[in-house]
Amino acid sequence: GAVTTNLGAGMELQVIAATxxxxxxLAGGVGTAFGALVGSALIEVIRNSLGLLGINAFWQGAFVGAFIIIAVSFEHIRNFRQSE
Incomplete structure (x- = not known):
């Protein structure tokens, strides 16, 4: 058998976005495998929808990055409200 050593190369943005x-x-919390699975399914639905709309792959990555920023912002707001 043979193994491809660079199978996941270039997938870092998708992995971080899914988690x-x-x-x-991102600040040292915990997550679940089910949450990562739901996140990856959501990212793929978004990327597939953008692909069907004919949006360039560069802008698809920009949308995924924007979703990461939005998710981190919601987490920060939630942590801020719990600390009060």
Whole structure:
């Protein structure tokens, strides 16, 4: 058999987006496997929809990055409200 050593190369943005949108905290929190699965499904639905609309792959990555920023912002707001 043979193994491809660079199978996941270039997929870092999708992995981080899936875990953050799935509920993991970037500041050292915990997440669940189910949350990461839901996050990855949501990212793929978004990327597939953007592809069907004919949007360039560069802008698809920009949309995924924007969703990461939105998810981190919601997490920050939630943590701020819990600390009060």
């Amino acid at each position: 953050v949108i799935g509920g993991a905290n």
